[in-house]
Amino acid sequence: MTVAPPREPGRFVCRFAPSPNGRLHLGHVFSAFVNHDAARRNAGTFLVRMEDIDAARCRPEFARAILDDLAFIGTPPDAPPRWQSAHMADYAEAIARLEAQGLLYPAFESRSEIAQAVADRTAAGAAPARDPDGTPLFPFARHSLSDAERARRRASGAPFVLRLDMAAALAAALAGGPLAWREAQGAPEGPLAMVPAVPAAWGDVILARRDVPTSYHLSVVVDDAAQAVTHVIRGQDLFQATAVHVLLQRLLGMPQPVYHHHRLVRDAAGAKLSKSAGAASLKALRAAGVTPAELRRQLGLQPTPTT
Ligand code: GLU
Numbered sequence: 001m002t003v004a005p006p007r008e009p010g011r012f013v014c015r016f017a018p019s020p021n022g023r024l025h026l027g028h029v030f031s032a033f034v035n036h037d038a039a040r041r042n043a044g045t046f047l048v049r050m051e052d053i054d055a056a057r058c059r060p061e062f063a064r065a066i067l068d069d070l071a072f073i074g075t076p077p078d079a080p081p082r083w084q085s086a087h088m089a090d091y092a093e094a095i096a097r098l099e100a101q102g103l104l105y106p107a108f109e110s111r112s113e114i115a116q117a118v119a120d121r122t123a124a125g126a127a128p129a130r131d132p133d134g135t136p137l138f139p140f141a142r143h144s145l146s147d148a149e150r151a152r153r154r155a156s157g158a159p160f161v162l163r164l165d166m167a168a169a170l171a172a173a174l175a176g177g178p179l180a181w182r183e184a185q186g187a188p189e190g191p192l193a194m195v196p197a198v199p200a201a202w203g204d205v206i207l208a209r210r211d212v213p214t215s216y217h218l219s220v221v222v223d224d225a226a227q228a229v230t231h232v233i234r235g236q237d238l239f240q241a242t243a244v245h246v247l248l249q250r251l252l253g254m255p256q257p258v259y260h261h262h263r264l265v266r267d268a269a270g271a272k273l274s275k276s277a278g279a280a281s282l283k284a285l286r287a288a289g290v291t292p293a294e295l296r297r298q299l300g301l302q303p304t305p306t307t
Pocket residue numbers: 017018019051220233234235238
């Protein structure tokens with residue numbers, strides 16, 4: 001089923017949200033072009049958000065280089081970027097609201113304990129289900145420890161993460177009706193299809209860590225609301241994660257943007273580009289003399305739209 005896009009006339013706010021833990025590659029360049037072009041076509045606003053909550057991997061020099069690359073390709077932001085690292089209090093406030101609803105619990109299992117439990121269960125023929133990214137679901141449960149014991153361990157200073165109690169979160173959210181999101185078809189301003197959201201596929205996701213009081217899922221939801229984003233335009237690889245985002249929006253009473261998940265740029269072997277796999281950076285392409293127009297052609301995009 002598709003429906004006509006019901007939106008406030010003249011209001012179109014989208015964002016490009018890189019993590020400054022390396023240089024942009026062609027996949028990011030494609031996403032920046034798709035966002036920026038959509039903003040221009042719809043007389044809208046193109047924002048940039050630096051997803052720099054991972055202080056160990058993000059560096060200001062990468063952020064500066066990303067902004068320089070965006071200027072080079074002709075997609076500079078229409079407003080100063082939002083830096084996630086400057087908004088930890090906003091995330092902490094959202095976490096506190098979810099905790100007050102009884103939807104989070106501190107979990108103390110280390111990565112190696114989790115891996116061991118997954119291995120043991122797999123060996124016993126009871127492998128835990130995997131999330132849409134292929135990672136085994138958290139193999140423990142909130143009720144394996146009493147809330148009082150969890151509170152005691154947390155107060156004692158034991159390392160922990162805060163996990164969403166997915167069953168409780170769904171029970172709370174579904175009281176407001178079925179969960180779904182509007183996915184724009186074919187283009188960011190295309191007709192909308194309702195996509196049923198199945199956040200349970202992700203299990204008890206981590207929403208905060210003791211040292212970093214947030215996570216990708218939580219900060220993306222808080223920031224899209226804070227930046228008044230009307231259209232989240234991003235790669236197909238984040239399609240399934242949207243189920244968690246619309247769940248959190250419902251629980252936090254935040255507006256739900258329209259989503260458009262665009263195609264991914266693949267390498268010659270058909271694999272998704274990634275920094276870790278050493279995808280060619282825009283830095284290297286610039287050093288070799290590439291022009292923005294050549295980049296657009298190579299990515300199968302129309303020449304810069306004139307408005
Ligand atoms: N920071 C994410 C990434 O670089 C994008 C997040 C989003 O667009 O929601 O993949």
